[in-house]
Amino acid sequence: xxxxxxxxxxxxxxxxxxxxxxxxxxxxxxxxxxxxxxxxxxxxxxxxxxxxxxxxxxxxxxxxxxxxxxxxxxxxxxxxxxxxxxxxxxxxxxxxxxxxxxxxxxxxxxxxxxxxxxxxxxxxxxxxxxxxxxxxxxxxxxxxxxxxxxxxxxxxxxxxxxxxxxxxxxxxxxxxxxxxxxxxxxxxxxxxxxxxxxxxxxxxxxxxxxxxxxxxxxxxxxxxxxxxxxxxxxxxxxxxxxxxxxxxxxxxxxxxxxxxx
Amino acid sequence: xxxxxxxxxxxxxxxxxxxxxxxxxxxxxxxxxxxxxxxxxxxxxxxxxxxxxxxxxxxxxxxxxxxxxxxxxxxxxxxxxxxxxxxxxxxxxxxxxxxxxxxxxxxxxxxxxxxxxxxxxxxxxxxxxxxxxxxxxxxxxxxxxxxxxxxxxxxxxxxxxxxxxxxxxxxxxxxxxxxxxxxxxxxxxxxxxxxxxxxxxxxxxxxxxxxxxxxxxxxxxxxxxxxxxxxxxxxxxxxxxxxxxxxxxxxxxxxxxxxxxxxxxxxxxxxxxxxxxxxxxxxxxxxxxxxxxxxxxxxxxxxxxxxxxxxxxxxxxxxxxxxxxxxxxxxxxxxxxxxxxxxxxxxxx
Amino acid sequence: xxxxxxxxxxxxxxxxxxxxxxxxxxxxxxxxxxxxxxxxxxxxxxxxxxxxxxxxxxxxxxxxxxxxxxxxxxxxxxxxxxxxxxxxxxxxxxxxxxxxxxxxxxxxxxxxxxxxxxxxxxxxxxxxxxxxxxxxxxxxxxxxxxxxxxxxxxxxxxxxxxxxxxxxxxxxxxxxxxxxxxxxxxxxxxxxxxxxxxxxxxxxxxxxxxxxxxxxxxxxxxxxxxxxxxxxxxxxxxxxxxxxxxxxxxxxxxxxxxxxxxxxx
Numbered sequence: 001x002x003x004x005x006x007x008x009x010x011x012x013x014x015x016x017x018x019x020x021x022x023x024x025x026x027x028x029x030x031x032x033x034x035x036x037x038x039x040x041x042x043x044x045x046x047x048x049x050x051x052x053x054x055x056x057x058x059x060x061x062x063x064x065x066x067x068x069x070x071x072x073x074x075x076x077x078x079x080x081x082x083x084x085x086x087x088x089x090x091x092x093x094x095x096x097x098x099x100x101x102x103x104x105x106x107x108x109x110x111x112x113x114x115x116x117x118x119x120x121x122x123x124x125x126x127x128x129x130x131x132x133x134x135x136x137x138x139x140x141x142x143x144x145x146x147x148x149x150x151x152x153x154x155x156x157x158x159x160x161x162x163x164x165x166x167x168x169x170x171x172x173x174x175x176x177x178x179x180x181x182x183x184x185x186x187x188x189x190x191x192x193x194x195x196x197x198x199x200x201x202x203x204x205x206x207x208x209x210x211x212x213x214x215x216x217x218x219x220x221x222x223x224x225x226x227x228x229x230x231x232x233x234x235x236x237x238x239x240x241x242x243x244x245x246x247x248x249x250x251x252x253x254x255x256x257x258x259x260x261x
Numbered sequence: 262x263x264x265x266x267x268x269x270x271x272x273x274x275x276x277x278x279x280x281x282x283x284x285x286x287x288x289x290x291x292x293x294x295x296x297x298x299x300x301x302x303x304x305x306x307x308x309x310x311x312x313x314x315x316x317x318x319x320x321x322x323x324x325x326x327x328x329x330x331x332x333x334x335x336x337x338x339x340x341x342x343x344x345x346x347x348x349x350x351x352x353x354x355x356x357x358x359x360x361x362x363x364x365x366x367x368x369x370x371x372x373x374x375x376x377x378x379x380x381x382x383x384x385x386x387x388x389x390x391x392x393x394x395x396x397x398x399x400x401x402x403x404x405x406x407x408x409x410x411x412x413x414x415x416x417x418x419x420x421x422x423x424x425x426x427x428x429x430x431x432x433x434x435x436x437x438x439x440x441x442x443x444x445x446x447x448x449x450x451x452x453x454x455x456x457x458x459x460x461x462x463x464x465x466x467x468x469x470x471x472x473x474x475x476x477x478x479x480x481x482x483x484x485x486x487x488x489x490x491x492x493x494x495x496x497x498x499x500x501x502x503x504x505x506x507x508x509x510x511x512x513x514x515x516x517x518x519x520x521x522x523x524x525x526x527x528x529x530x531x532x533x534x535x536x537x538x539x540x541x542x543x544x545x546x547x548x549x550x551x552x553x554x555x556x557x558x559x560x561x562x563x564x565x566x567x568x569x570x571x572x573x574x575x576x577x578x579x580x581x582x583x584x585x586x587x588x589x590x591x592x593x594x595x596x597x598x599x600x601x602x603x604x605x606x607x608x609x610x
Numbered sequence: 611x612x613x614x615x616x617x618x619x620x621x622x623x624x625x626x627x628x629x630x631x632x633x634x635x636x637x638x639x640x641x642x643x644x645x646x647x648x649x650x651x652x653x654x655x656x657x658x659x660x661x662x663x664x665x666x667x668x669x670x671x672x673x674x675x676x677x678x679x680x681x682x683x684x685x686x687x688x689x690x691x692x693x694x695x696x697x698x699x700x701x702x703x704x705x706x707x708x709x710x711x712x713x714x715x716x717x718x719x720x721x722x723x724x725x726x727x728x729x730x731x732x733x734x735x736x737x738x739x740x741x742x743x744x745x746x747x748x749x750x751x752x753x754x755x756x757x758x759x760x761x762x763x764x765x766x767x768x769x770x771x772x773x774x775x776x777x778x779x780x781x782x783x784x785x786x787x788x789x790x791x792x793x794x795x796x797x798x799x800x801x802x803x804x805x806x807x808x809x810x811x812x813x814x815x816x817x818x819x820x821x822x823x824x825x826x827x828x829x830x831x832x833x834x835x836x837x838x839x840x841x842x843x844x845x846x847x848x849x850x851x852x853x854x855x856x857x858x859x860x861x862x863x864x865x866x867x868x869x870x871x872x873x874x875x
Contacts, residue, residue: 010406100384257358
């Protein structure tokens with residue numbers, strides 16, 4: 001299909017871009033590993049002082065770190081770079097060209113820039129998940145794994161919808177350069193299970209900027225904590241949020257075409 | 262509502278080619294097109310700032326008012342007008358970027374703001390001051406992306422690229438990152454990117470702005486040749502009269518959102534400023550006061566000592582005769598006023 | 611000379627005020643990590659009454675104090691200087707008859723911190739209401755004693771931060787390299803985990819490194835957890851480190867400028 005071909009071309013072009021800077025790629029991976037080291041060190045310090053954190057053992061925490069890495073990969077590979085591109089486009093007017101192309105504008109805005117080396121995070125995440133699950137000793141049945149994958153996808157979809165709404169705000173408030181800062185800021189909370197946070201923060205990261213829905217919840221599914229109904233509910237929420245986001249985007253584009261000069 | 266060609270003092274030329282009666286095959290049809298913005302009113306002072314927090318007062322800006330015109334296939338039409346006249350706004354409405362506030366327009370039979378894929382594939386909009394190309398990436402890569410976006414087959418892509426390469430003299434600049442290109446080179450690449458899909462209608466917004474004279478000339482030559490080869494319809498806005506005189510048989514003047522003139526260049530000068538310039542060089546070379554013959558126009562020294570007199574066109578013969586009999590005239594020329602002056606005058610009607 | 615600083619202050623303050631919306635966002639971004647760690651450690655502490663001698667309240671006071679101290683010692687030089695070196699706008703500042711970093715950049719830094727502090731006060735009060743810390747251990751004396759520590763922290767952090775930014779004179783990868791520098795700070799400054807909880811080898815090293823001045827030392831002094839002889843010893847070290855940092859910065863700056871002028875903007 002046309003859209004897949006276009007996506008393939010975008011990936012190819014972005015990879016080409018990055019391959020031109022080999023040293024940067026190496027440095028990026030080194031820095032990435034360094035932060036992983038720090039995260040693991042924090043975890044080991046925590047677990048040298050306690051057996052469980054909010055009811056979660058060390059293995060589960062490592063698995064959570066893996067899920068966090070997945071979410072972080074989505075953010076870093078797609079969302080931050082395309083936000084920057086979008087903001088620049090709004091500022092210098094080149095955003096108009098997106099609307100002149102015979103392709104869905106949201107697609108172009110979401111995928112123009114792909115930071116490919118972040119695929120490395122996918123590798124790391126898988127390793128962390130496998131190690132974590134093994135450590136925790138909780139068996140992962142196929143059903144749990146399936147729910148897990150489903151919920152990771154719906155968590156990502158919810159965050160993606162939030163992103164769309166945040167950047168769409170720029171159509172109404174043009175000087176809103178910091179549109180995604182709140183998303184960036186609260187992303188860090190995904191490293192730890194939502195149960196650890198005081199109620200007010202828990203509410204924020206579940207309902208306002210649903211980081212917890214993308215990290216804690218899928219892991220709960222992996223552990224088998226969630227009933228089938230709950231999984232379906234989260235799935236439903238993600239579908240609704242995507243639909244809402246698309247509507248908001250459409251309204252935003254109409255506003256942009258009505259009011260721009 | 263007054264029809265646009267009654268506003269101002271310029272009567273429309275009656276020219277069969279630009280018959281305004283309905284023609285279903287016109288490429289671009291614009292009827293009573295209007296665009297009004299609402300701009301918040303903001304006065305200075307603290308009290309006004311507080312007031313504006315509670316009550317937002319808006320003021321209407323009529324960027325485009327009741328504009329009518331039709332453009333046939335293959336025409337090259339120049340849009341002229343001072344800054345803020347509404348040219349860019351009109352082009353944006355024609356290319357589907359803006360919703361009009363009133364009136365309607367059809368381009369190639371499509372309604373632009375529906376942004377149908379077939380419509381978008383048949384047009385292009387190139388804005389001289391805004392870049393389509395990715396900054397860090399070689400232009401060639403952006404072109405490859407366009408190939409994918411417009412679903413061009415490899416054969417079509419290669420052929421069109423080869424033609425554009427030849428016409429624009431692109432050469433090696435396609436492989437340099439866009440960041441490293443000069444303004445002229447960048448504009449050539451922007452045009453190449455915009456024409457890759459062989460659009461039937463080209464909307465060009467100030468394509469030569471900021472370029473040096475050679476680059477401007479090259480782009481003009483390119484557009485003329487492109488139009489000749491492909492029969493594409495071109496609408497371009499510009500500040501540079503040279504663009505207009507080189508390319509456009511027909512110009513449309515927009516001023517303060519209203520269409521002031523739609524016709525040929527020569528017709529324009531004949532109608533707006535039916536004047537001629539008489540260049541007089543006197544035998545003793547001393548500048549004399551010729552103001553009783555006509556309006557003296559300051560001229561550049563390159564006119565080798567000639568003084569310029571602006572006189573009504575229908576009095577040229579009479580005034581020339583008087584000059585020749587009254588004064589020791591060594592040399593005398595009769596010219597049309599420069600097009601810039603004509604258009605300047607048209608702007609201020 | 612004083613006049614120059616005065617004027618610079620006026621200009622920079624006005625400038626920072628203009629960008630206050632950005633500041634709010636930056637504040638939000640920067641607040642989250644300490645709050646996350648606060649939540650984590652208090653959860654651990656509550657589940658077993660104390661962690662290595664630290665109670666839940668100890669953690670709450672630590673992190674809330676951290677918010678204030680960190681605002682004062684955090685360094686943002688890289689964000690205001692690196693791009694100037696990279697795109698050449700530094701040249702304009704070099705034409706002035708004053709040292710651009712020790713004057714203009716420094717004042718910019720201070721104005722930013724002052725504004726951050728102002729903006730943070732209501733947020734801090736809100737957080738204090740939410741977390742209910744018991745600041746009983748804080749006395750006027752402990753606050754007074756902390757001032758030199760904070761000043762040393764600010765100075766060293768600024769100078770080292772500026773030195774690290776100077777890497778931009780030699781390579782375009784200044785941001786990546788600074789990530790490593792940042793990791794070192796996180797390890798040895800007690801930004802996310804109080805030093806007393808770090809592995810022993812880290813703690814031993816930290817005693818001789820300047821990074822503890824950025825957060826851990828001032829916090830400990832304010833909370834009255836450092837015996838007087840330790841305080842004196844660390845002040846001595848701080849002064850030494852300040853001198854070293856200053857010397858290092860001046861040397862690197864001079865060398866970097868040579869390269870800057872040689873290579874051109």
